[in-house]
Structures are given as structure tokens and as C-alpha cells.
Amino acid sequence: MNIEISPKESSGVDRHIQVSVPVDTVREAEEKAARRYASSVRLPGFRPGKAPAAMVRKKFAEAIRQEALEAIVRDAYKEVIEKQDLKVASQPHVHDLKFEEGKPLTFELHLELRPTLELSRTNGFRISRNDRTVTDGQLAEQLERLRDEKATWNPVSEKPMPGDLVNVTLATAANPGEDPGEGKAYPLVLGQGQAIPGVEEVIMEASAGETIERPVKWPDDFPDETQRGQTKTVRITLNDVKRKAAPALDDAFAREVGDFDSLDALKTAVRSDLEASAKREADAEVRQKMIDEIVGANPFDVPRSWVEQLIRGYAEAYQVPEEQREPFAGEFRAMAERQIRRDLVIDTVAERENLAATEKDLDDKISEQAERRGINPGQLYAQLEKAGRLKEIERSITEDKVFAWLLERNEVQNDA
Template sequence: MQVTSEAVSGVARRLNVSVPTSRVNEQFEARLKRTAKTVKINGFRPGKVPVNVVRREYGAGIYQEVVNDIIRDTVFEAIQQEKINAVGMPNIEKVENKDDALVYEATVEVYPEVTVNALDGLEIERKSTSVNDKDVDTMLENLQKQRQTWAETKGMAKKDMQVTFDFEGTVDGEKFEGGAAEDFKLVLGSGRMIPGFEDGIIGMKKGEEKVIDVTFPEDYQAENLAGKAAQFKINVKLVEKPKLPEIDAEFLQIFGITEEEGVEKLKADVRKNMEREVKNGLRNQVKSAAFDALVAANEVELPSAMVAQEIDRQRQQMIQQFTQQFGAQGAKAFDSSMLPDDLFKEQAEKSVKLGVLVSKILADAKLEVDAARVDAYIEDMATSYEDPAEVIEYFKNDEKQRAQIEAVVLEDQVVDYILAAAKVSDTEVSYQDLLKEQQARQQG
């Protein structure tokens, strides 16, 4: 077999492959003989069909099968022979039968070869924060709010109060589907309703009726209502204000704290958890900042096959998350057309580009995973579990789980390598701002 190759782009190679006719004929004749032993043709006993008859009746089809199989096998032989780092499946073109050879062309995408621009040109913001007493008190209040109850009030409805009411909506004097409900409960300020609806209820009291005017957003999901002015008749039945639970023995018990240990133990535990969140949040922030700067500073030509694989991975991940949230029945209603490639393309390209650049840094810097950092990462993570020793044992001995942690630690090592060379500016932020940024990053 003869092979030549040429570059057709930075991420594609064209192979010209020539397979001797003798190899094709040898396999063709062998397959004819095997077929003769199994084929059924009228006038001949099973296994006694002459090869010439099989050649006449089935030769053309068998020959094409042999050609297809030879191309399938030899194209990967050719890729190995030319030491091509291929990604995706090769595309076969221009198949010809010549007197002495079967000749074809194959185009295959290759892993991009990149040069990472000097890291000292990167500008990276590294944020820091600390948890103070006020942050802990706010978190305690949030824990109370999660378990709050409601107490009736005769006063006016205000933001953060819960209102129970009946409503009936009309557009141009006509009722519309989904525009009415009885005993509907709404926490004012939650943003559940269209703009202006909740504002119209603020100030109302139990037993009060009122008609409020609102306008549906232009991008409202029901096209027949989008942008339309509407009137809602509101009948308030109950106004309730939030009632936070006392931080007493019963409340402390929820968190496994005895009355003797008291609220100070709860605060200490809360602070410890918050500090762990801060540590992870800061690590994620600087990692995102470093990787974003790296991607922005380097151009990489991406193979379409790698992008397509990443798009499919992200699509499957979203379907899996949907299944976990809504169950198997909900997943069945998920049509692939609801998740087109364009939905993932931008993020997929960024992810593939980052992966290529990080791999290049790992190779150039000869970075290898630090086993001590892996152990420290596992031990730190285990402190949030009831039995840390059991968790440590599991992650250290499960190859798959340990490999995932090693990948995370190796990424952290790449970040440290980038930061050591880049221009880094340190910024102090509040715990609350860090939390908001982290939530926005997760949603984005």
C-alpha cells in the first residue's frame, strides 16, 4: 500500500491511498468462495454452488463490499503510517479502480498544532474576600427564612408578604385561557407574575377588591397575549406576614446541635461552611479569569469534529440534568429539535479552544498531577461529610472518582502556572458580591 499526504488547512490532511489490485482480488476471491458455501440458488444443492455461478449472480455486489471493507481498513492504516493525530472520522472521496491498484482520497481533520502566546501579556484579576460576623448573621437569617411560617395581618400588603386572592383577567373585555384563578398564593416581590401585577396588589387589604392594569411583555410565551394591555380583577382574601422561627433548642436540633452547644456552635458551623464556599468560589473565579484571558489572547483553528463532539456532550448533559429534574417522563417530551447545535456552538467552541490551549501548556511546561495536592483536595472535600474518613477512603481507592479529582487539580496547577507569569491585580470584594458573581457564572 502506498500513501502520500498533504495539508489542506491547519486542521485537515488529505491522504492519497493506493491499494494493490492483488490485495483486492485476493479478498474478492476468498469472499466468493465463502459465499458459495452458504448461498441458495435454484438447481444447486446447498454448499455445492460453483464459484463461477456466484460470480455471475452476486459478483458485482460482493466486489463492492470488498472495496468498502478494504477502504475502511486501509484508511486507518494510512493514518497510522503517516503519524496523523486524527480527530473524527475520515471522509472518503474519488474512489477509482485502475489496472494495478484501487486508488482513493481521504480527508481527515487533525488535532490542531498551536503555539501559546507569551503568558506575561495576560492581565488577570484575582479576587479575595473574608467572612465577617455580619455575613454569618445574614446566613443565619436566611436559614430562618427557609423555615419561616406565615401569620395573618389586617394591615396592607407589602413586599415579602404572602397574599391569597382570586383574580380574573381580560384583554379587550374578553377573558382568556389561564387568566383566572381562585385562592392563588403569591409572595409579593417574588417576580412570579408579569411586570406591574404584583405592584398593583401592594397596599391592598383583606376583603378589598380592585382592578389593575398591566401589559404583557412583547416576548410573552403566549403569542396571542404578547404586548397586549390587560385588566385583572383582584379579590384579596388573606394577607400574611412572614414569621421567622426562634433560634431555640428545636431550631438547633435541625442542624444536629444540642441546646448546650447553643447558637455559638451553629454560628461556628455556618462560618466554616461559608469559608469553604469562599475558598471554592475564589478558586473558580481566578480559574475563569485566567482561562478567559488565555482564550482571548490566542487564536486557534478548530476541527469541526471536535466542536461537534463537544456540542453533543453539552446537549447530553442538558438532557441528563432535565431528566434528573423532571424525571424520565419529562425527558420523553424532550425533542432533539428543542436543542439545536446553535444553542451550544459558542460555548462548545470556547471549551474546545480552551482544552487545546491547556493541553499545550501541560505539554510545554511538562506539568504532571501533584499527588499531594490531590490528597489534600480529597481531605478538604471530605470535611463536609458526616464520616470524612469513609469519604477519603472511597475517593482514594475508586480509580474513576480519583481520576476526576486529578483532572481538577491538574487544571488548578495550570492556573497557578499562568498566574506566575501573568500580570495579576488583586481586588478585595465582599462575600455577598462574590456569591452573586458565582451564581451568575453558574447560570451563564
């Protein structure tokens, strides 16, 4: 394709390129589009593909012109990429397009390029490591969570208190002076913000089977702005009250939780799990500090489109409402940029040092996991493949190899 290419602006990963397509090339594209239309369109009085070319061009002039334009821009983009040897990060944007009869077609391509990382320095860094000691308080908190998981809800005759599970029939008058009506039954745990404070206060004054009707003021920070600060008449019937009863922390509880002979054995296992978790957190912090040092010594830009795409992924994962997407994006943009830089550094080191996960690495990892689970490696492989998790495991292996390589070449100091 005969086109003129003139680079205009270059900043970081952004490129602006002026493209000019000669009149002859434009006409060829229009002729090609016209022939395609002439061979396929149906016009009254003519068999398919037999309508006169002049009639087809006249009737479908705008469609032919649009098809020619799209073909020219598409082919020109491909030629720009090939001639300039560009590795693009996202789809291009066309600006300042001028498509006038009898004149060259001109437009400006705005491109984002994939970053090229030199990483001239990846060693000689000093990284601090913060190894956390598991405290008796943390152990007690985890044991309490286990007790809570095994707790049961038992009916009580006393008035409810925070933490109790109640079933209430709640009716609310829409306007002052109206009767609240019959209402609906709701289960809720008191003290967890499932009902507004005024409603919870009424519930905790009632005994099982009792009905209380009184005015309640809605909080000034209530999510529905139209109801903030309003006072409404509510009618509450307390149907029943249940109180959580957690099992005693003893040997019997340890046996119920798992294969533990005694409470001491359970405590040892829980402490071991907490220590392993603390080690993983410390490892992750060291890895991120390593990446931050490398990025600081080898700065590079990241494509905005990648950042926006990752932010959209975060928003969808967290189910952020559309009206909250903008502030969410502002909050998570730095995190997204950091994640992209991390991935690019890992990819660059893995490629340069030949550290990417191999098929043998994957087989060994799956065999190791299968042995721990007591199942056949082939069976586990099939399960992981079906769940689409093989790429995730490959990535984990690659990251482990990259960070092992980096840790050999940098100093890690434990914080005192």
C-alpha cells in the first residue's frame, strides 16, 4: 500500500503518527468496494450481481465510501506497524480524519506501545524483611473464630441483647399519622448494623411475643437520602430470640474440629498455620519491595489502556456500582499501575534469564500437590485443566523461579 508516514509526537509509550494516503490509492479502494457491492446486491429488475455498476455506485455511494475508508485505515494501520516495527499495547485511535473527494485521505494514528524494559540493574539492592512473631493473642483470636464456627443458636426467654439472633415482624408507616400495617418478618443479628439503631433499641426492650409501636427517627446518614432524618411510626413484634452458644475450649472441642488428640495439639496446629501465613506475608512484602527497587532503578511508563482495563477488572470483581466507578478508579489506579509494573518486570526477567515455567515444572508441581492430597497426579491435572487453573499454576511457578533468581543477587536483611 502506497502511504506516507510522518511520526509527530512521542512521549513514553504514546505515539502520534500522521498518515497520508494518495488519491489513486483511495480510488482503488473505492473501486474494490464498488465491485464487491455490484457482485452481491439485489436491485429490482436485475438478477443478483447483474445491476449496472453506475447504478450500484449511485445507490450505495455512502456505503461504498465508508467501506473503502475502513479498508484504507485498516491496511494503513498494518503498514504503519510493519514499517515502524511497533509493538502496540492496544487498539489505535484515529484522529483528525480528512476524507474529501479528489484529495489524499489523511488522519492521525494515536498508538500506545508495549513497554520495552532494559532492566540494566537488577542486583545490589538491600531489602528489609519483617518477620512477624505469632502472639498468644493472635492464637486466642483464631481459636475463638473456630469456636464461633462451631457455635449453635439456642432459644432463650430473656429480652434480646447485642449478638442475639432475633426474628421480628416489622411494619413502618410511610407517612406520619398512618397505620404501619401488618409488616414483614425479618431475621437479624443485633449489633451488626442490620437494622437502624432506633429499631434495634425497640427490639431490645421487647420480650418474645410482645409488640411495641412508637416513633423512630431515621439516621442522618441513612443510605437512602430521601429518608434521612425522618421520624416514622414503627410496629415491631418480637417473634423469638436465639443466643449463640460456643463450645468449651477443651480436648473434646479439639477432636470435633479435626484429627487432634488434645487441645494442646490443636493449639500447636493453629499456631503453625498462623506462622506459615505470617511467613507468606513477609515473603510477599519482600517480593514487592524487590520489584519497587528494580522499578525505581529502571523507570518505565505503562500504557494507560492497560491500567484502565485492570481497574475495570477490579471494579467488576468487587461489584462496584456504576455511579461509584469514578472514585473507585481514582483509589485503585496506583495499585493497578503497580501490579502492571510488577508483571512486566517478572515477564522481562523470566524471558531474559530463561526462567519461564516448563512442562516438567508443571508436572512436578502437580505431582507434589497430588501427593499431599493423596490422589493420582493425572486425576488432579484433569481437575485443574477443567477448572482453567493450569495457567495460574504456571504463572506461580514462573514467579517463584524469578524471585529465587533475584534473591540470589540481592541482600535481604531481617528487621530487628
